[in-house]
Amino acid sequence: MKKLRVTVEGKSYDVTVELLGEGSAAQVPSVPSAEPASHASSSGTAEPVPSPLAGKVVSIAVGGGQQVKEGDELMILEAMKMNTHVYAPQSGTIERIQVQAGDNVEEGQSLMMISGV
16 A cells, blocks of 8 residues: 555645555565555664655655654655655655655655664
């Protein structure tokens, strides 16, 4: 399951989408959700935040070194005139932001790295 915020004609909707065929998704990394939090190690190893879709980075809501909680908004992507909000998959520290506003990204591309707490 993946949580998305979709904006249609200026009105935002929070939706949960079930990913079908996850067993064959070897090339599609998991997307931000509650599950990846269990992968955060207490040693502070940084984990990537993958892009849930191909699109354009509209805005980035966090900065390097910033503390975030699981579920905090990290950035907004736009694809086909629809905005998708990307949320923190785990609590931790933003170690590195790998994209900037205006960049085009591919599905599964690492957007930023978060180290667990």
